[in-house]
Amino acid sequence: MKLSKKQFKQDFEQRLITKFATDVTKAGPQEKFAALASVVKNYYSKIWQADNEYKDESKKKQTYYFSIEFLPGKMLKSNLLNLGILPTVREGLEDLGVDLDEIAIIEPDMAIGNGGLGRLASCFMDSLASTGLPANGNGIRYRYGLFKQKIVDGYQVELPDSWLDNGNPWEVRRSDKAIEVRFGGEVWLEDDGKGNLIPQYKNQERVLAVPYDTPMVGYENTTVNNMCLWRSEVPKDLDLQFQNLEYMRQTAMLSSELYPDDSNYDGRLLRLKQEYFFVSAGLQRIMRHYHSTIKAPINQIAEYIAVHINDTHPALCVPEFMRLLVDEYNVPWDRAWDLTVKVMSYTNHTILSEALEKWPEDMVKTLLPRIYQIIVELDRRRTAELLPKVGATLVHNTRIIKDGQIHMANLSIIGSHSTNGVAKLHSDLLKDVELHDFYEIYPERFNNKTNGIADRRWSQIANERLSTVIDETIGKTWRHNLNDLKLLEAYKNDTETLERLDAAKFDDKQRLAELIKERNGITVNPEAIFDVQVKRLHAYKRQLLNVLHILKLYFDIKDNPELDMVPRVFIFGAKAAPGYHYAKSIIKAINEIAGMINNDPEVKDRIKVVFMENYNVSLAEVIIPAANVGEQISLASKEASGTSNMKFMLNGALTMGTLDGANIEIFDAVGAGNYFKFGLTKDEVYAYYKNNNYNARDIYEQNPVIHRILDAFIDGTIPNISMEGPEIFDSLTTYNDEYFVLRDFKDYVRAQKSLETLYRDKTAWTKATLMNIANSGRFSSDRTVREYAEDIWYIKPKQ
Numbered sequence: 001m002k003l004s005k006k007q008f009k010q011d012f013e014q015r016l017i018t019k020f021a022t023d024v025t026k027a028g029p030q031e032k033f034a035a036l037a038s039v040v041k042n043y044y045s046k047i048w049q050a051d052n053e054y055k056d057e058s059k060k061k062q063t064y065y066f067s068i069e070f071l072p073g074k075m076l077k078s079n080l081l082n083l084g085i086l087p088t089v090r091e092g093l094e095d096l097g098v099d100l101d102e103i104a105i106i107e108p109d110m111a112i113g114n115g116g117l118g119r120l121a122s123c124f125m126d127s128l129a130s131t132g133l134p135a136n137g138n139g140i141r142y143r144y145g146l147f148k149q150k151i152v153d154g155y156q157v158e159l160p161d162s163w164l165d166n167g168n169p170w171e172v173r174r175s176d177k178a179i180e181v182r183f184g185g186e187v188w189l190e191d192d193g194k195g196n197l198i199p200q201y202k203n204q205e206r207v208l209a210v211p212y213d214t215p216m217v218g219y220e221n222t223t224v225n226n227m228c229l230w231r232s233e234v235p236k237d238l239d240l241q242f243q244n245l246e247y248m249r250q251t252a253m254l255s256s257e258l259y260p261d262d263s264n265y266d267g268r269l270l271r272l273k274q275e276y277f278f279v280s281a282g283l284q285r286i287m288r289h290y291h292s293t294i295k296a297p298i299n300q301i302a303e304y305i306a307v308h309i310n311d312t313h314p315a316l317c318v319p320e321f322m323r324l325l326v327d328e329y330n331v332p333w334d335r336a337w338d339l340t341v342k343v344m345s346y347t348n349h350t351i352l353s354e355a356l357e358k359w360p361e362d363m364v365k366t367l368l369p370r371i372y373q374i375i376v377e378l379d380r381r382r383t384a385e386l387l388p389k390v391g392a393t394l395v396h397n398t399r400i401i402k403d404g405q406i407h408m409a410n411l412s413i414i415g416s417h418s419t420n421g422v423a424k425l426h427s428d429l430l431k432d433v434e435l436h437d438f439y440e441i442y443p444e445r446f447n448n449k450t451n452g453i454a455d456r457r458w459s460q461i462a463n464e465r466l467s468t469v470i471d472e473t474i475g476k477t478w479r480h481n482l483n484d485l486k487l488l489e490a491y492k493n494d495t496e497t498l499e500r501l502d503a504a505k506f507d508d509k510q511r512l513a514e515l516i517k518e519r520n521g522i523t524v525n526p527e528a529i530f531d532v533q534v535k536r537l538h539a540y541k542r543q544l545l546n547v548l549h550i551l552k553l554y555f556d557i558k559d560n561p562e563l564d565m566v567p568r569v570f571i572f573g574a575k576a577a578p579g580y581h582y583a584k585s586i587i588k589a590i591n592e593i594a595g596m597i598n599n600d601p602e603v604k605d606r607i608k609v610v611f612m613e614n615y616n617v618s619l620a621e622v623i624i625p626a627a628n629v630g631e632q633i634s635l636a637s638k639e640a641s642g643t644s645n646m647k648f649m650l651n652g653a654l655t656m657g658t659l660d661g662a663n664i665e666i667f668d669a670v671g672a673g674n675y676f677k678f679g680l681t682k683d684e685v686y687a688y689y690k691n692n693n694y695n696a697r698d699i700y701e702q703n704p705v706i707h708r709i710l711d712a713f714i715d716g717t718i719p720n721i722s723m724e725g726p727e728i729f730d731s732l733t734t735y736n737d738e739y740f741v742l743r744d745f746k747d748y749v750r751a752q753k754s755l756e757t758l759y760r761d762k763t764a765w766t767k768a769t770l771m772n773i774a775n776s777g778r779f780s781s782d783r784t785v786r787e788y789a790e791d792i793w794y795i796k797p798k799q
């Protein structure tokens with residue numbers, strides 16, 4: 001949009017008066033933020049309305065992205081950037097003596113997601129709008145987001161994230177569009193005299209779902225999409241039998257808390273209720289819109305809408321859509337099924353078996369009696385139809401209902417026309433191993449969509465310094481088309497460009513060093529290698545491998561106090577699920593090791609270990625630009641894709657990684673010499689499983705370096721871990737090291753050494769940095785969503 005600085009200043013000052021009866025000299029930071037957000041909202045609301053009208057009139061097919069998590073972070077700068085007014089607003093505020101960054105920091109992170117899955121959903125929301133694709137998010141407006149992490153005596157402590165206390169300027173509550181969702185009670189079918197079986201209900205619990213719409217503003221275009229988040233409320237005309245406090249409390253709880261675990265399936269009733277709640281509300285809203293606005297016959301609905309099931313949490317979309325078609329719109333069963341499969345598509349985000357959702361049949365039957373009937377009928381018909389075609393074994397292995405449980409992945413695959421993994425390796429594993437039986441039956445449904453990141457947030461917003469260097473080297477077209485970063489390659493031997501890249505990185509490192517000083521009280525040297533591992537704490541991600549390497553370096557120094565090594569700052573950021581005991585023990589160990597090393601005068605600042613508390617999107621925006629190295633060291637086959645790997649690459653950090661997830665594609669893109677690769681391949685890992693011949697204790701017994709490092713966990717070398725130390729030690733020895741940490745250790749140390757060697761050659765290092773940035777275009781989520789649009793959803797961009 002066009003906006004003059006003068007106009008902006010007027011608008012802002014005026015808004016401070018109308019909203020708070022104050023002026024810029026007297027307003028507090030919260031008031032300034034609220035006024036600025038309100039001005040920005042005013043700027044995009046006309047575009048939003050116009051785009052809504054365009055969508056309604058053109059009736060083009062739209063996607064609805066159902067996700068139980070979104071992780072957008074802060075929205076102010078992203079909205080400013082996408083509206084094309086970030087520099088104007090920054091300068092205008094400066095004229096008024098206000099620092100934009102100081103206002104932006106006031107906005108709480110919108111953290112209604114755990115990690116990779118939720119962040120991907122938000123990157124997609126940005127990219128869908130920015131590529132002009134007509135799409136909507138659908139989720140839950142949790143009153144409390146992901147817990148805030150404090151570190152107390154080295155331990156993780158969880159505090160509530162009450163992010164709505166000062167209101168949320170971006171959302172629009174739409175009470176007029178509230179929808180009822182029903183649970184429990186009894187259901188039976190009655191003949192209507194014309195041969196139709198009509199469900200009759202008794203004693204159902206009613207919940208009101210109120211939508212809150214948040215605009216997703218496209219980058220310098222005219223698209224504004226919508227992310228709809230549902231809040232649960234008690235219906236105004238509540239049935240007498242439910243008028244009690246317990247019911248009120250239960251209803252409020254539905255949209256109260258985000259489940260803080262993303263690694264362990266845990267079949268709690270409230271979680272199932274949340275899943276049905278946002279699925280039913282979302283699909284009902286779609287149906288209403290279809291009838292009020294699209295007004296096409298119901299049997300054409302697949303030409304107008306696509307529904308995406310983001311992991312299995314929204315899998316109830318399949319039976320709920322069937323229910324709406326069959327029960328509410330009188331579509332015959334077979335036709336309804338055909339439409340459902342055409343409308344639905346599904347993404348798998350993990351192969352960890354402990355994360356795969358299964359719900360006890362009894363629970364589904366009690367909570368959602370009609371949905372249960374539909375699932376049983378789907379399973380029955382499919383079994384009957386497929387048995388003669390593919391045989392009993394395949395049918396049995398792929399049934400929706402097995403052993404008294406409803407398998408949500410099976411339901412999602414069977415009820416949709418597309419199942420995709422999130423990186424090549426992961427998609428291959430789904431086809432060849434994990435979902436192979438499904439692949440045999442429905443080969444045409446399987447495909448890969450390698451993840452991507454909203455590059456605007458991770459470069460233009462998070463790393464203005466680097467962005468400026470890039471602009472001044474190759475011009476600004478990369479800001480619209482990330483593939484143009486490739487133009488940088490022409491400068492890989494240009495000393496001036498390399499020096500400027502280096503200087504930008506140094507500035508970013510200084511900014512992080514200041515934050516570390518402020519938050520952790522630790523002084524770090526910005527000349528040191530900033531070696532970063534930031535992601536959820538999980539055994540398979542192997543933060544422990546990183547820790548063992550740090551201990552190795554520490555003992556090297558203790559053995560040889562004059563050791564010549566490039567100084568390193570090891571930076572960690574990670575939340576552990578509150579119930580994940582082992583992960584919390586690792587956090588405690590990292591903090592104790594940090595204390596031990598940072599305070600040992602003999603180390604002479606050659607190693608610093610920093611655990612930054614409360615890792616979230618905003619902190620990532622400061623840490624990642626400052627990284628020299630990104631640690632992507634999961635056991636091969638376990639990390640479906642990873643997306644921080646792409647953020648590091650885009651910011652000129654080199655990847656230290658295993659052949660896992662999207663690392664492989666990153667290695668291919670950046671070329672030999674520009675990354676550090678180590679560790680088992682997925683085939684080697686699977687061979688160990690097959691032959692059952694891994695023996696971690698042997699490695700411990702036979703490798704004196706490993707022996708000494710592991711002993712440090714149990715012999716008092718690392719202080720204050722008398723509970724955690726033995727737990728970690730045992731996991732690696734007695735319990736045979738589930739994620740092959742000891743097996744990969746030696747090769748990891750080798751790769752780390754070659755990293756150090758390259759870092760000593762500043763020019764060579766910076767050149768590798770440039771090659772990473774230059775080849776990151778492929779990892780823009782603009783590319784990813786375009787692929788979804790073309791291959792899965794069949795939707796077209798505006799214009």
Ligand code: 26V
Nearest residue numbers: 116117261262264265349422639640641642643
């Ligand atoms: C799983 C579960 C399991 C049951 C309890 C609640 C819960 C909540 C979320 C999840 C999803 C975990 C899956 C996930 O986050 N996968 C990550 O997805 C990223 C985006 O595709 C990908 O880059 C990461 O490699 C993958 O771990």
